[in-house]
Amino acid sequence: MAKHEVTMTINGQSVTAEVDSRLLLVHFIRENLDMTGTHIGCDTSNCGACTILLDGKSVKACTYLTVRADGAEITTIEGLAPEGTNHPLQQAFHDQHGLHCGFCTPGMIMRSVDLLKNNPNPTEEEIRWGISGNLCRCTGYNNIVKSVQQAAKEMAKEKEATV
Amino acid sequence: MIPANFNYHKATSVKEAIALSSELGEEAKYMSGGHSLLPMMKLRFATPEHIIDISKIEGLSYIKEDGDMLKIGALTTQTEMEHNTLLKESYPIMGDAIWLTADPSVRNVGTIGGNIAHGDAANDQPALMLAMRANIVAEGADGTKTIPIDEFFHGFYMTALEPSDILTEIQIPKAKKGSGGAYHKVERKVGDYATAGVAVHVELDDSGVCQQVGIGLTNVSAVPMRLERGEELLRGQEITDELIEQVGQIASEDCEPESDLRGSEAYKRSVVNTITKRMLNKALERARQ
Amino acid sequence: MFKCKTSAEVGGMGHSVKRKEDARFLHGKGNYVDDTKLPGQLHMVMVRSPYAYAKIKSINKEKALAIDGVLAVITGEDLAQYNLHWMPTLLSDTQMVLPTDTVMHQSQEVCAVIATDRYVAVDGAEAVEVDYEPMQAIVDPFKALDDDAPLLRPDKEGQEDNQIYHWERGDRAKTDEVIANADVVVKERIYLPRIHVASIETCGCNASYDKDTQKLTVYLTTQAPHAIRTVVALVAGHVGLSEEKIRIISPDIGGGFGGKVPVYPAYVVAIAATFLIGKPVKWIEDRSENLVNGFARDYHMDCELAATKDGKIQAFKVSTLADHGYTDSSANPSKYPTGMFSICTGSYDYEHAFAELDAVYTNKAPGGVAYRCSFRVTEAVHAIERMVDKLAAEIDKDPALLRFENFIKKEQFPYESPLGWSYDSGDYKATLEKAMEMIGYDDYKKEQAEKRAQGKLMGIGICTFTEVVGAGPSKDFDILGIAMFDSAEIRVHPTGKALARFGTKSQGQGHETTYAQILAEELGIPYTDIEIDEGDTDTAPYGLGTYASRSTPTAGAAAAIAARKLRDKGKKIAAHLLEVSEEDIEWEVGKYFVKGAPEKSKTIQDVAFAAYTNIPPGLEPGFEATHYYDPPNLTFPNGAYICVVEVEEETGAIDVKRFVAIDDCGNIINPMIVEGQVHGGLTQGIAPAMYEGIEYDDEGNVLNGTLMDYLVPTAVESPHWETGHTITPSPHHPLGAKGVAESPTVGAPPAIANAIIDAVAPLGIKHLDIPITPAKVWEAIQAQKAKA
CATH class of the missing domain: 3.30.390.50 (CO dehydrogenase flavoprotein, C-terminal domain)
Structure with a gap:
């Protein structure tokens, strides 16, 4: 089986690699690039633990071939905010106790980034539906909803400040 | 869960995809969003020898009214449809369905063409296409064909598409008053x-x-x-x-x-x-x- | 209510301080087992049986070994050479590591493929050719005891049928007599189906043996690292693995819920593989392997509740059939094969009860994990809470009123239950009153009456449960003979900062924060100055681990007492520094002062510094303490949960309108974390109540072994939970605390079931087993219509 050369931007850094056709993007990120913040929880694109941003959209990296990401711009949890700082969602998940074991958290946050991009002021129902492809077994979701609400407010304030 | 080995081919045009498919034969499968096919490959229910990636083909992602038809490019993702103003205003049935299909991250990748071409009665779009009397436009080795939806679904995961046919467009009679x-x-x-x-x-x-x-x-x-x-x-x-x-x-x-x-x-x-x-x-x- | 003794900066008990462990998880720097990568890393994938019951005629490794990168295929025969093909379970049964002749359940491990790459290992597993001779599986546990049922475990000496054991507790004759003479007796067979913990992280290990140092290091998804170390030493001692050479590291754990207590066969295979090959071997379960192996619940309970005609409960009897799969690998204390099931008499004051249980073998996966409940408490609570509601319906009495009239009263504690527990404390009446007030019970009752008059289906369900957690006193509780104490070790450094280590292991409960808060409470050192370390058997003190809501009751208590030991030592140092006698020194949080002269004082930090720099003559230097806490009793958290639902008659659709949970877990260390734990437990309560259950076909195939069909609730199915507290401190716990995180998982299912059944009661439906799905409700409604 022929290898394929891929080049993509991950968290602002250009990466070029030779990969097998079947290499799943989540394994490329975790095993080849040693960025282990993106997790694997179900293999069937139900749980969302592997959610990343691909060209700005939330995508389940367990159901995406690395070769197809050639030329893409990818953001993982490691690249969401500069080292030592928090994205408003990271801060909100901390403030609102939106995480317990932390396993679903990177995927949940990456999904929420996309959610708030498309809907900066979501209702509770819209948040619940918006994160419905991401399972959390620990929190019961109440505080995740509150986290997304807090982040939405903070991001709106930030936006206002920059206008 | 890991798919079996296969050869990957990226098509940059419909023509190239069809040529590849014709050359590689029945062991080649097209992949658009991949959210129907790849899970089956990971479970090893499907083990195609070749995957022809059609997701990068330009010009197949659009939503427009043209004459008396609503035309949707086959590579339009469900998310693009969800946020499309024309569909929101004039075709609310689309929003009904998309809201209930999989989840937002899957919809970011999953395409309308894939949802229909998979030929799965469990997918949501086929019922809409039947209700709205869509035509399915496909290109193949023999040129372009337009298939009325009533002639499209043949059996369990089986459609009127030949192995090398690519579903390119969905045409739906334009919404009118009433x-x-x-x-x-x-x-x-x-x-x-x-x-x-x-x-x-x-x-x-x-x-x-x-x-x-x-x-x-x-x-x-x-x-x-x-x-x-x-x-x-x-x-x-x-x-x-x-x-x-x-x-x-x-x-x-x-x-x-x-x-x-x-x-x-x-x-x-x-x-x-x-x-x-x-x-x-x-x-x-x-x-x- | 609890009054904080410390400032917010110190962050002792009662402060909702933010979690110290969050940052690494929020930035993708958590370190879970699959994140470990060791030099020379190899990967292991299991070949699993497609059949529930089959003879293995042959295993052909050739095609697998021919794949570039496949290094070995390990079979039961290979392990048999080292006598490692079987292992003991925690309950004196035996379990195959790898089979030599027969597979006993679908997805059982058949052999292991070791390869240089995860993908190649999967290919290797696909290429192994196994020739099976399928046999007729026993799937229905009620048929396991039939005369013509095949003997599933002929390997066990003296085993003549498929019964594993019979267990009973209480006075059968007297209970039968009271039931026979009672005004009212309600009966029901209640089934709690097989479910799975489905933590988002599956199980796995990375085992590494160094042939030079003879040291085995295993990164493992385990809730009980020390217990595992001892088990490995006991199981593999004969091949030369001795306990001081075994290091179990439980890194970050992506949810445990009891599913990461057992020793899974693949762990043992990975250890054997690294031992033989000398390179690290990683095994990570995929989701289907996870869901199909291991389970919780699976109790069929025949219940009888007897009462006077006006509803005074007199006796409860429950006879259970337990489906354990092909081996009893329940993770229970040794003397409690049915766990704490005998808590089934509930929160009510009556004299007579009898519980018995028969456990049987079937061709299903073993497990019997204590899934977010202290060993079979969920089953027990479901039984009594459903029956109390059934009694209320039978005599047409408000279920809240019936409960009030039967509650154990506040002044009756400590209360000796009919089946032998000594409940420590509680105020059941106040808790239920609070729940009713919060939800607006009376208004909902009125609304329900109006809706019923219009033919609409609305239900109100109550559950007032008593839990039993924090195992436990060593005279009664042990795992493989090891007493179920737990431990804390505190080192205060010269600059007044501290490191504390524990025998427990957080899987998301927030120990790094709450243990620091306990020490802050006891020592006055700010919680931010205290590092908490768990999970590494080379560094942590011995403990039995985190499950069954035992961390706060045992290790939390150990922390408090170890801190008090330090305080006593500090008193001597303070006396030395202040040049007074020890008797003249008093303590208030964070400082020692001279009686009557509070301006003459030394902070805990001053004292810690002196312990290294200015040591009183005759006193041992240093400022460290360790305590192994053997609890005098368990703790008995309790709560009152109320659920309101509407059901659509035409479709059976169920809409959970409200859910209020009032918990009494004694004194609270961190209210934010407790509330979070309750939220999570409630979602794990609605899951089996309405969505989850492992389904088998007649051949023993699991029908829903992926998250496509095993329906873990999303944020949409999970209601907006409403929570609150009453506080009745535990009289015997040093902090007055009780366990909490399992209460919601235990209390929610009967509240939801009671609500749905109450909703459809006007149609004549008297009971539904969980999970209560719209399809099930619809079928029940049709059955009633057919009758009428």
Whole structure:
């Protein structure tokens, strides 16, 4: 089986690699690039633990071939905010106790980034539906909803400040 | 869960894809969003030797009204459809369905063409296409063909597409005054495949008489199913509560569900009855707006 | 209510301080087992049986070994050479590591493929050719005891049928007599189905043996690292693995819920593989392997509740059939094969009860994990809470009123239950009153009456449960003979900062924060100055681990007492520094002062510094303490949960309108974390109540072994939970605290079931087993219509 050369931007850094056709993007990120913040929880694109941003959209990296990401711009949890700082969602998940074991958290946050991009002021129902492809077994979701609400407010304030 | 080895080919044009497919033969599969095919490959239910990636083909992602047709490029993602103003304003049935299909991250990748071309009666779009009497445009080695939706679904995961055919466009008669549609499915939890789903499209004339009607059913038959007997009853009639009641009954009789984890055959028939009635009412309400 | 003794900066008990462990998880720097990568890393994938019961005629490794990168295929025969093909379970049964002749359940491990790459290992597993001779599986546990049922475990000496054991507790004769003479007796067979913990992280290990140092290091998804170390030493001692050479590291754990207590066969295979090959071997379960192996619940309970005609409960009897799969690998204390099931008499004051249980073998996966409940408490609570509601319906009495009239009263504690527990404390009446007030019970009752008059289905369900957690006193509780104490070790450094280590292991409960808060409470050192370390058997003190809501009751208590030991030592140092006698020194949080002269004081930090720099003559230098806490009793958290639902008659659709949970877990260390734990437990309560259950076909195939069909609730199915507290401190716990995180998982299912059944009661439906799905409700409604 022929290898394929891929080049993509991950968290602002250009990466070029030779990969097998079947290499799943989540394994490329975790095993080849040693960025282990993106997790694997179900293999069937139900749980969302592997959610990343691909060209700005939330995508389940367990159901995406690395070769197809050639030329893409990818953001993982490691690249969401500069080292030592928090994205408003990271801060909100901390403030609102939106995480317990932390396993679903990177995927949940990456999904929420996309959610708030498309809907900066979501209702509770819209948040619940918006994160419905991401399972959390620990929190019961109440505080995740509150986290997304807090982040939405903070991001709106930030936006206002920059206008 | 890891797919078996395969060869990957990226097509940059429809022509190139078709040429590749013709050359590689039946062991080659097209992949657009990949959210139907890749899970099957990971479970090793599908082990194609070749994958032809058509997702990068330019020009197949659009939503536009052209003449008397709504045209949707096959590579349009469900998310693009969800946020499209034209669809939101004039084709609310699309929003009904997309909101209930998988989840937002899957919809970011999953395409309308893939949803239909997979030929799975559990997918949501086939019922909508049946209800709205879509035409499926495909290109293949023999050129372009336009397939009426009633001739598209052939069997379990089988469609009118030849192995090298690419579904390129969906054409739907343009929404007009007096038309309206609605879709709903009962699901065990959000993002699940339908226990049963019903798409309804109606077109009323100025006096409120039903000129055209389409009813498509999701996941209650091996092949996506049109409720012909129900449509016949309504066509040319002023749709009354009694007629709606009768069509619900017909839907429950004519669908072909099987008992499984989602429920017994009888339960599914009952669900089809209920949703058919509710979607008829909702479609009528929209048509009358 | 609890009054904080410390400032917010110190962050002792009662402060909702933010979690110290969050940052690494929020930035993708958590370190879970699959994140470990060791030099020379190899990967292991299991070949699993497609059949529930089959003879293995042959295993052909050739095609697998021919794949570039496949290094070995390990079979039961290979392990048999080292006598490692079987292992003991915690309950004196035996379990195959790898089979030599027969597979006993679908997805059982058949052999292991070791390869240089995860993908190649999967290919290797696909290429192994196994020739099976399928046999007729026993799937229905009620048929396991039939005369013509095949003997599933002929390997066990003296085993003549498929019964594993019979267990009973209480006075059968007297209970039968009271039931026979009672005004009212309600009966029901209640089934709690097989479910799975489905933590988002599956199980796995990375085992590494160094042939030079003879040291085995295993990164493992385990809730009980020390217990595992001892088990490995006991199981593999004969091949030369001795306990001081075994290091179990439980890194970050992506949810445990009891599913990461057992020793899974693949762990043992990975250890054997690294031992033989000398390179690290990683095994990570995929989701289907996870869901199909291991389970919780699976109790069929025949219940009888007897009462006077006006509803005074007199006796409860429950006879259970337990389906354990092919081996009893329940993770229970040794003397409690049915766990704490005998808590089934509930929160009510009556004299007579009898519980018995027969456990049987079937061709299903073993497990019996204590899934977010202290060993079978969920089953027990479901039984009594359903029956109390059934009694209320039978005599047409408000279920809240019936409960009030039967509650154990506040002044009756400590209360000796009919089946032998000594409940420590509670105020059941106040808790239920609070729940009723919060939800607006009376208004909902009125609304329900109106809706019923219109033919609409609305239900109100109550559950007032008593839990039993924090195992436990060593005279009664042990795992493989090891007493179920737990431990804390505190080192205060010269600059007044501290490191504390524990024998428990957080899987998301927030130990790094709450343990620091306990020490802050006891020592006055700010919680931010205290590092908490768990999970590494080379560094942590011995403990039995985190499950069964035992961390706060045991290790939390150990922390408090170890801190008090330090305080006593500090008193001597303070006396030395202040030049007074020890008797003249008093303590208030964070400082020692001279009696009557509070201006003459030394902070805990001053004292810690002196312990290294200015040591009183004759006193041992240093400022460290360790305590192993053996609890005098368990703790008995309790709560009152109320659920309101509406059901649509036409479709059976269920809408959970409200859910209020009032918990009494004694004194609270961190209210934010407790509330979070309750939220999570409630979602794990609605899951089995309405969505989850492992389904088998007649051949023993699991029908829903992926998350496509095993329906873990999303944020949409999970209601907006409403929570609150009453506080009745535990009289015997040093902090007055009780366990909490399992209460919601235990209390929610019966509240939801009671609500749904109450909703459809006007149609004549008297009971539904969980999970109560719309399809099930619809079928029940049709059955009633057919009757009428």
